[in-house]
Amino acid sequence: MSTAVHLDEITKRFPGVVANDDVDLTVERGTVHALLGENGAGKTTLMNILYGLYEPTEGTVHVDGEPRDFDSPADAIDAGIGMIHQHFMLVDPMTVAENIVLGNEPRKWFGTTVDRERARQEVIDLSNRYGFDVNPDDAIEDVSVGVQQRVEILKALYRGADILILDEPTAVLTPQEVEELFRVFEELTAQGKTIIFISHKLGEAMHAADDITVLRDGKNVGTVKADETSNEELAELMVGREVLLEPKAEPQEPGDEVLAVQHLSAEDNRGIPAVSDVSFDIREGEVFGIAGVDGNGQSQLVEAITGLRTPTGGAISYKGRDITGASRRSRIADGMAYIPEDRHERGLVMDFDLVQNGILGSQHSPTFAADGRINWSDARDHAERIIDEYDVRPPHADADAESFSGGNQQKFIVGREFEREPDLVVATHPTRGVDIGAMEFIHERLLDLRAEGKAVLLVSSKLDEVQGLSDRLGVMHDGELMDIVDPRNTTEEEIGLLMAGERPDADATDAEPPVGDAK
Amino acid sequence: MSATENAKAVLRRLTAASATERILISFAALVMAVLVGAVIILVSGRITTCQTAATTLFGTGFCYDPVEVYLVLFNGALGEPFLVNRPGILKPLNPDWNPLSFGLALTLKETTLLIFTGLSVAVSFRAGLFNIGTQGQLVLGGLATALFSFFVAPLLPSGLVGGLILIPLAVIVGALVGGLYGAIPGALKAYADANEVITTIMLNFIAAQIAFVLVSEFYGNPDSQVVETTPLPDWATLLPVAFPQGGDFSILALAFGLALVVAVWFLLEQTSFGYDLRTSGEQPEAAEYGGVDAKRTTVTSMFLSGALGGMGGAIWVLMVMGKWQAGVPALGFDGITVSILAGNNPFGVVPAALLFGTLKSGSLAVQFGTGVPKQLVGVLRGLIILFVAMPEFFRMLGSAIDLEPDRETVATDGGSLGGDDE
Numbered sequence: 001m002s003t004a005v006h007l008d009e010i011t012k013r014f015p016g017v018v019a020n021d022d023v024d025l026t027v028e029r030g031t032v033h034a035l036l037g038e039n040g041a042g043k044t045t046l047m048n049i050l051y052g053l054y055e056p057t058e059g060t061v062h063v064d065g066e067p068r069d070f071d072s073p074a075d076a077i078d079a080g081i082g083m084i085h086q087h088f089m090l091v092d093p094m095t096v097a098e099n100i101v102l103g104n105e106p107r108k109w110f111g112t113t114v115d116r117e118r119a120r121q122e123v124i125d126l127s128n129r130y131g132f133d134v135n136p137d138d139a140i141e142d143v144s145v146g147v148q149q150r151v152e153i154l155k156a157l158y159r160g161a162d163i164l165i166l167d168e169p170t171a172v173l174t175p176q177e178v179e180e181l182f183r184v185f186e187e188l189t190a191q192g193k194t195i196i197f198i199s200h201k202l203g204e205a206m207h208a209a210d211d212i213t214v215l216r217d218g219k220n221v222g223t224v225k226a227d228e229t230s231n232e233e234l235a236e237l238m239v240g241r242e243v244l245l246e247p248k249a250e251p252q253e254p255g256d257e258v259l260a261v262q263h264l265s266a267e268d269n270r271g272i273p274a275v276s277d278v279s280f281d282i283r284e285g286e287v288f289g290i291a292g293v294d295g296n297g298q299s300q301l302v303e304a305i306t307g308l309r310t311p312t313g314g315a316i317s318y319k320g321r322d323i324t325g326a327s328r329r330s331r332i333a334d335g336m337a338y339i340p341e342d343r344h345e346r347g348l349v350m351d352f353d354l355v356q357n358g359i360l361g362s363q364h365s366p367t368f369a370a371d372g373r374i375n376w377s378d379a380r381d382h383a384e385r386i387i388d389e390y391d392v393r394p395p396h397a398d399a400d401a402e403s404f405s406g407g408n409q410q411k412f413i414v415g416r417e418f419e420r421e422p423d424l425v426v427a428t429h430p431t432r433g434v435d436i437g438a439m440e441f442i443h444e445r446l447l448d449l450r451a452e453g454k455a456v457l458l459v460s461s462k463l464d465e466v467q468g469l470s471d472r473l474g475v476m477h478d479g480e481l482m483d484i485v486d487p488r489n490t491t492e493e494e495i496g497l498l499m500a501g502e503r504p505d506a507d508a509t510d511a512e513p514p515v516g517d518a519k
Numbered sequence: 520m521s522a523t524e525n526a527k528a529v530l531r532r533l534t535a536a537s538a539t540e541r542i543l544i545s546f547a548a549l550v551m552a553v554l555v556g557a558v559i560i561l562v563s564g565r566i567t568t569c570q571t572a573a574t575t576l577f578g579t580g581f582c583y584d585p586v587e588v589y590l591v592l593f594n595g596a597l598g599e600p601f602l603v604n605r606p607g608i609l610k611p612l613n614p615d616w617n618p619l620s621f622g623l624a625l626t627l628k629e630t631t632l633l634i635f636t637g638l639s640v641a642v643s644f645r646a647g648l649f650n651i652g653t654q655g656q657l658v659l660g661g662l663a664t665a666l667f668s669f670f671v672a673p674l675l676p677s678g679l680v681g682g683l684i685l686i687p688l689a690v691i692v693g694a695l696v697g698g699l700y701g702a703i704p705g706a707l708k709a710y711a712d713a714n715e716v717i718t719t720i721m722l723n724f725i726a727a728q729i730a731f732v733l734v735s736e737f738y739g740n741p742d743s744q745v746v747e748t749t750p751l752p753d754w755a756t757l758l759p760v761a762f763p764q765g766g767d768f769s770i771l772a773l774a775f776g777l778a779l780v781v782a783v784w785f786l787l788e789q790t791s792f793g794y795d796l797r798t799s800g801e802q803p804e805a806a807e808y809g810g811v812d813a814k815r816t817t818v819t820s821m822f823l824s825g826a827l828g829g830m831g832g833a834i835w836v837l838m839v840m841g842k843w844q845a846g847v848p849a850l851g852f853d854g855i856t857v858s859i860l861a862g863n864n865p866f867g868v869v870p871a872a873l874l875f876g877t878l879k880s881g882s883l884a885v886q887f888g889t890g891v892p893k894q895l896v897g898v899l900r901g902l903i904i905l906f907v908a909m910p911e912f913f914r915m916l917g918s919a920i921d922l923e924p925d926r927e928t929v930a931t932d933g934g935s936l937g938g939d940d941e
Contacts, residue, residue, distance in 0.1 A: 308807060327810070327812065332809075332810045333810075342804075345804040345805065346804045346805050346807070346808040347805070349801050349805045349806075350801075351801050352798075356794070359794070360798070360805065361809040361810055363795065372791050373789055373791070374789060374791055376789070
């Protein structure tokens with residue numbers, strides 16, 4: 001076995017930040033290597049250096065044993081490196097074959113015209129060689145996200161890549177598509193290709209990789225063989241201390257109904273139906289989970305419930321009263337806490353400090369603003385309490401929200417919403433971007449709220465999270481609530497099928513192919 | 520780095536500047552403007568012909584002396600506390616200097632009026648609404664004040680008592696009319712999604728024409744050839760009591776303006792309404808999330824902004840003219856620059872308005888005191904305003920197009936601000 005990539009003491013500094021600190025990384029040819037770490041650990045920066053997007057401040061990149069100095073991705077591509085970014089760079093109306101050859105089209109008539117026929121044939125040959133299931137004539141906009149990803153991989157292979165870098169490749173996929181991707185990995189490595197993929201999910205790295213390198217705070221904290229390590233060991237490497245991985249809810253009898261959604265329909269911002277005829281209820285002391293691939297109507301459903309979107313049909317009742325037309329402010333005043341999906345747009349005012357952000361939503365409540373005048377010293381105490389209890393770092397109440405890392409912003413929002421003393425908590429992706437330690441803490445707090453008899457609506461694209469925390473689990477696909485299942489007696493595969501839009505009772509022959517509508 | 524990236528980097532740097540940095544930038548800009556202006560003075564002094572050179576540099580004679588021009592400019596704005604003596608040297612003090620002189624009154628008159636319009640624009644800008652219509656709100660507010668005073672004055676006892684009753688009422692009427700006129704584009708924005716920049720600009724013309732028709736056809740002074748209302752009795756206006764040399768400046772109006780500065784600051788920073796307003800201006804989605812009623816806040820903010828503009832009109836009528844007269848000076852438009860200069864901060868409006876006032880009154884002194892033509896003085900004024908306002912303008916632009924500050928884009932995985940992505 002030879003070395004495909006060797007990064008030697010790479011350090012990358014940005015103004016005020018050391019993104020990579022003296023990182024060594026060795027990747028053997030023909031293996032799958034996972035780069036594991038929290039957000040902000042420096043994984044993407046490191047890979048961008050390998051791909052020629054950044055120049056390292058110190059250190060050298062060796063490819064196939066040769067020291068290399070890439071000025072741009074073009075140099076990296078010449079050296080046989082391909083990178084598939086998190087956001088695909090495909091032209092939607094063009095076909096699969098056209099996208100794959102784009103920029104390197106075979107030509108005819110002395111280079112004046114694209115030889116479409118040869119392009120198509122080359123793409124077919126290429127996908128046959130690696131056992132890819134793609135139709136070269138489909139338009140990109142008509143194929144699922146999983147297929148789009150395979151097109152991206154083919155594009156890199158077409159340009160002669162031997163080393164493939166994938167940045168968080170599983171983020172947008174259903175569990176089935178993830179399996180399919182890992183099968184593609186095996187096929188590629190069998191043919192001598194080398195794969196490096198970035199992830200912050202332990203399970204994936206364990207499952208798909210031969211070797212795992214863990215980055216923490218820009219440093220390489222260890223490279224291990226996947227079959228010689230454990231989830232616990234990896235979690236400890238990532239976080240730097242021992243962590244409890246599996247949230248477990250004690251069985252408990254739910255109380256009265258808190259929220260009831262009946263036949264709710266809503267449109268997205270473009271006026272296209274996004275939620276159709278969704279009904280469910282949540283009771284005191286119950287966590288109701290919603291699973292689904294991002295972009296299947298969860299956001300619009302949650303916005304309708306929290307008062308940010310006017311439903312086009314159906315009704316919502318909260319604590320026994322119809323609130324379908326109630327204002328957002330009255331819902332907040334009535335004890336509805338909401339951890340929004342998009343913390344930069346909604347959850348925080350980026351140019352406000354944490355003192356001001358701490359009262360977002362409470363700016364009219366008697367606690368902070370009796371007689372319309374805000375009591376800033378109370379607001380400051382409040383923000384400092386959240387910072388303290390939810391371990392927001394650095395603990396500066398006067399710093400603008402913008403200056404905090406994503407995970408710390410999230411902790412602050414979670415703290416603010418949990419401290420509202422709510423009756424209903426609507427939590428969308430509450431642990432998105434936070435480290436494992438904070439994730440554990442947020443999960444515990446969610447379960448505490450449940451134990452106190454609060455109702456919780458939990459929306460997450462992390463299946464293990466919704467499955468572990470929920471008492472009942474609804475699965476959404478294409479705006480519909482496919483089914484409500486008992487998460488403890490349902491397998492990940494069954495939920496995955498529902499997420500892909502297949503009802504278990506549907507006849508296998510006329511079932512639609514799994515098409516993710518994730519955007 | 521490409522030109523676009525360079526430009527973005529500069530915008531980011533400006534957007535991230537602290538308050539102290541911004542004040543320093545403003546001073547540096549002022550110095551730069553003076554230097555550039557000096558070159559222009561020299562160049563135009565070389566092109567012009569004159570009998571005796573005003574100054575000689577490197578053996579070449581120039582008709583205008585930049586040092587003298589600037590000294591006269593600032594000296595004149597303060598009512599000539601120093602005697603300017605050629606070649607550009609200050610004599611310690613002018614024994615005849617009177618702090619309550621005409622020059623200073625002129626400076627403070629402009630300052631006072633611009634405090635009102637500057638505040639008006641600042642309030643709307645802080646709410647994320649680009650109210651370009653302060654001028655129209657001022658025109659109609661002023662007219663309302665003039666007509667109200669004219670019709671109510673005969674019902675009141677003349678003299679101090681009448682003034683004490685009438686003047687506050689007249690200002691309130693001006694504020695109400697200006698506020699309602701501002702609320703129109705606010706409501707159009709909130710309920711019909713009409714861009715407030717366009718509507719407020721158009722409403723400026725409408726206001727000017729309505730006022731013109733009303734005064735020329737119905738409420739004008741029959742004894743006058745000019746389109747204007749009948750002059751108000753002295754007791755119903757704000758007289759320049761403290762400044763006997765004239766200059767149409769009333770210390771009461773300035774005190775009222777300064778009180779409004781504090782009131783607007785209090786409203787913005789200390790009240791729930793101000794929080795709603797600022798949140799809407801900073802990040803409308805977050806405001807919505809926080810339970811702010813966007814439509815109501817839009818209308819209320821525009822009413823408030825219009826009311827401040829209307830009060831500016833009331834003060835112009837009561838303090839400067841004693842009547843309403845067609846051809847209202849562009850105080851509302853200058854208010855936009857004042858507000859940008861002030862970083863849309865109510866306290867910043869005071870020095871910004873003072874700079875404007877100084878330049879305006881100083882230009883008159885230059886015009887009369889030196890041979891420099893008034894067009895050139897206008898250029899110098901424009902340069903100073905342009906230089907000082909530009910950094911703040913680009914700062915606003917930087918925040919408006921929502922540039923991510925440098926460090927976030929690079930510090931996180933995935934490159935998104937405060938990165939997440941499942």
